[in-house]
Amino acid sequence: MGYLSTMTLAPFIAALIIMLIPSQRPGLTRAVALVASVISFGLSLVVFAGYDWHRAGFQFREAYQWLPDYGITISLGVDGISAPLIILNAVVLLTGTIVSFKIADRPKEFYALFLVSVAGVFGVFASLDLFILFLTYDIAGLPMYPLIVIWGSTRKNYAALKLTLMHVSGSLFIWVGMIAIYVQAGAKSFDLEYLASQAHSLLTPGFQTIFFPVIFIGFGFLAAMWPLHTWSPDGHGAAPTAVSMVAAGVLMKLGAYGCIRVGVWLLPEGAMVWSPVFVTLGTIGAVYGGVMAIAQRDFKFVIAHSSVSHMGYVIVGISTMSLVGLNGAVLQMVSHGLMTALFFAMIGAMYDQAHTREVGIFGGLAKNMPWYTGFFTIACLASLGLPGLSGFVPELLIFLGAFQTYPMVGILCVATVALAATYMLRLVARAFFGPLSPRWASLHDLLPNEWFVGAFLVMTLIIVGVYPTPFLDMINASAAPVIERVGGIR
């Protein structure tokens, strides 16, 4: 067992153990979940620290025979694109586990499903086999339905159904695209490196032109690419706190990661052909999400729409086919994952006390909830791209990439930042400043576990914002070959 397989399996095994724990022992359940997430987090740090920043290609490789008849091997490894995302997922796993200590209704089932989902996410980021990647991709999305239906709030049945059906609709496209790629490449192997090596031989330009959009749209569902984003506001709005953290923080990144790993990497010529279309969709998403966020009156919906906007940047960054843009897109995924995790953790903490999430009725909370206000404000500032926090560098890179290839898109994206400033600052001003309404005088500040989660996430936001060099170095080293294959701007 190597680092990656242990990291992936720890939550999965913990889920199995939790299912055997009697439901009268919720404390034991929480302890097991915490141990598993600490193990995974620790291993992700080991992987990150042990990763050779400047070398492209996959490291920490492992391979296990699984289904040789169909050319499927459990083959694991990370490169500069997946390593930062693995850290992100580990952070969300750890903080999600801790913030969910408050769940009193069926904690056993909650943790089992939550851990399975997160294990699936690890699997996607770590697999080098297309089939295993897709298998784990579906594992990650599957538990969302029960998680939202059982523990969710507002319109949970509708939201859960919509999220799941849209996730599975994406899988529909991926199934077709994946089988087509497999057959076109000789029906020998699902190994990603083998398939990539066929990009300029068996996978003909005509084939790539047809199937690139199939793959990109398939993963685009989960990446909340406009107009496939509609699951995201409802889903995030209805999900319980930790699930919102995973859904917005990590699941959306699975989609974008699939777009890069399977779409751009395997089908470079198709990517070049379709680049203008997806840049357009990304831009529309960025602007649309921003405009919609201004109109929302529910905390979670503001953040969910801002997520659509931020994922629009990611799609733009990927589709510009420039090295700077792709670097920015990957770093933006990390940064956005961390900040949305913080947002949803904070919103959940508020909802548990106040049982409402309506923006307009709060006011002056800074007086009795100083920590809460501080954490939330930092998340807002990161979201609108304040230098020194994680949001600034990636957005800058994406804009540079866009200006290199599609200047108009660059201008629109920069304008969207103004939108972000509008809705974020309004949110902060309304909820936290001004006179304290006596109705909210009894609200208390963060509970210890919430405080830990908030402080931890703020710390990561600052680290990524102040010292992004390790991330950028490793992303750049691995993104350069991808862009080279496409023939994009280096």
Place this chain on the structure above:
Amino acid sequence: MPNFDPATLDYVLLAPQFIVTGLIFVCLTLDLMVSGRGHRFIGWVAILGLGIGIGAQASLWGVRSSFAGVLRVDDYSNLFNIIFMAAGMGVVFLSFDYAERFFTQPGEFYAFLVAGVLGMGLMAQAQELLTAYIALELLSFSSYVLVSYAKTNLKSNEAGLKYIILGSFSSAILLYGVSLLFGAVGSTMFTDIRTALGTSVATSAVAQIALLMITAGLAFKVAAVPFHMYSPDVYEGAPTPITAYLSVASKAAGFALTMRFVVMALWPVRGPVSDVIAFLAVLTMTLGNVVALRQTNIKRLMAYSSIAQAGYALIGVAAFFAAGEIAEQASRGVILQLIGYLFTTLAAFGGIIAFQVVADGRENISDLAGLSRRSPFAAFAIMSALFSLAGMPIFSGFMTKLFLFAPVARAGLLWLVAIAVLNSTISLYYYLQVLRVMYSESPAGVTALNASAVAAIKAAAIHYEVPVLVGAAVAPGSGHASDSHGTAHGSRGAEAHTEVAPSPVGPWWRRRLTDGMEPELRFPIDPISVELGIGITLALAGIFALGLYPAPFVDLAYDASMALFAK
């Protein structure tokens, strides 16, 4: 017919079938001797006998021979026989409680079940049309009896009547086709038919009509659209274990015979046959899934879902025209789909039966409300099965999709793959409705063990919310709102001290994290009998084994498909 001398035949080849035949009579005889709960003993005898049968069949693994030229014993028929006996065992496990609760004469039931298993096994072995027909009738007749076995239940009687009328009609068509084909070809041996179809006979009207009729007869057996009309009614009315038995075992037998017939007899005309089958496959899966969307009865829903599943398997048969390695892989795909479907169906119906035996046989989806609280294990079994049917990962359904889609796409039928995945997306919609009812709703008609305590906490939470609502309606921050706020606090404290464990008073950081959160409702758990538990556990183990580590199953199916295509 080839000449044969009874003295020279190798009877060992049919040892498993002799064992099963003996088992029928053992069950019938035992029924005369036991009474009351003694039928459980007969059930265990049937399980034991089928287990011995599986062992005997497994010992023939690798043999490639034929019995008097009419029954072929190779890995293909071995594997299918094992599947059928395992299915029979599974259904017996599911039947104990149901039989005790709903049947007046549970003992004979097992004998009929075993007779059906024998018929199915012979269908997989047949390489001669009349033998195949007789085997199919053995299965059909035992099924007619089994469907109407709940004598006092009107629905069961109605289903039995429908099944026997439509079933004999389809048998007649099949038999008519067989006789016409005999007229055109002059033989009922599969190999002779194959030779004849290689000549101009294939284009003669008689041969074509004959093939059409035989196809219709077989399509009835696998309940392919448009020959599916009987199945929802029959599945709904039949005793639940028999619904499982029909939807998995008898369908698998239909596929076993169809594939053998296509490969051994229809090979020269496989192109047009595959087109027909691809067309039937699209109709079958689409209609099955679309109609299932509107069902309110869980057994009817499973019937339509079962039609759709047969449609998925049919796309594999449609890839046979590609011949060579792709056809072998396609047959492997069909076999694995059937194996996966066997586990899945047994798990789903195991869960449903566990519910029905305590819930007086109710079968509406809305009756399943809160099942996860009353019998978590049954609900988990149903959930796993439904996710597997929808082709979700870590369950067998995800892998069987790969096994079917890879060869079909290699045969150039990517559009068929696309339609199949689209269908599994549609199917997820109605499966999720069932899950929602089981997991998200509360059980009707039972009070939670800790209801009062939970209600107290809930009430406190609602009081807590009141000022918000009032405040939103009236002016913010008015005295009225803060007043009601204050009382809410008071009442919360009072209730907390009387009904709930006293919550610690003090600063916020001393509070327990779960204070004020809605706790878990606890309901009395319905018991599940040992036999049913074993049955469901085995089925679940199968689902997860095929979903997580399918290589051993693929190896078995590989041997079977090699035998199917062997000269």
